[in-house]
Amino acid sequence: MQLKVSTQLLYSVALLLATLFTTAAQAAPAKEIFWEDLIPEGHVQISNQDAASHEGAEQNWVQPDLDAPVVKALDGKEVSLPGFVVPLEGDSEVITEFLLVPYFGACIHVPPPPPNQIVHVKIKGGVPIESLYDAITVTGTMQVATWKGEIAQTGYMMQAKGVAPFEL
Incomplete structure (x- = not known):
């Protein structure tokens, strides 16, 4: 009987520890990052306005620096990033897919930024x-x-868990 109680106690402690570790991992806040954090250290980012080419009509902007490097250390990280929306999928009520860009009008009114900035x-x-x-x-x-x-x-993708108004 003593062995059975010990096994149950051990199982209960293991379950409690697993629950605590899972809760702690879920409770860890996302790392707040900004657009400069998406550019590898030492990389000199080309100015979007200087690098973009304009061929004819206003909507024919060509995206600059398609080989812009990304920060591989961000892969799989929980992050929080402010920006502006360029809708891709959805309806008049909600959007389910969009581009997050560093400034208003990117990809619509002005040339898209390099992929490491989308x-x-x-x-x-x-x-x-x-x-x-x-x-x-x-x-x-x-x-x-x-x-x-x-x-x-784009150089990055994100499976969003939440969207909120930007606050300073």
Whole structure:
């Protein structure tokens, strides 16, 4: 009987520890990063306006520096990054897929920034975006991965867990 109680006690302690470690891992806040954190240390980023070429009509902007390097250490990290939305998928109520860019109008009114300054974001269930003029903060798991669409190529992807208005 003593052995059975000890086994149950051991099992209970192991279950408690596993629960505590899981809760602690989930409770760890996402690392707040900014756009300069997406550029590898020592890399001299080409100015978007200087590097972009304009061929004819306003909508024919060509994205500069498609080989811009990324920060591989961010792969798989939980991060929080502010920026502006360029909608890709969704409806009038919510968007489920978008590009997160460092400044308003990127990819729409001006040439897209280099791929290491664009994050392709997906959010399960979607999120309402009240105004594309307002900055937001996206929290989720960052992936170092290329995504190519009609308007831009990205160097990062993120599975978002939350979106909130940007606060200083």
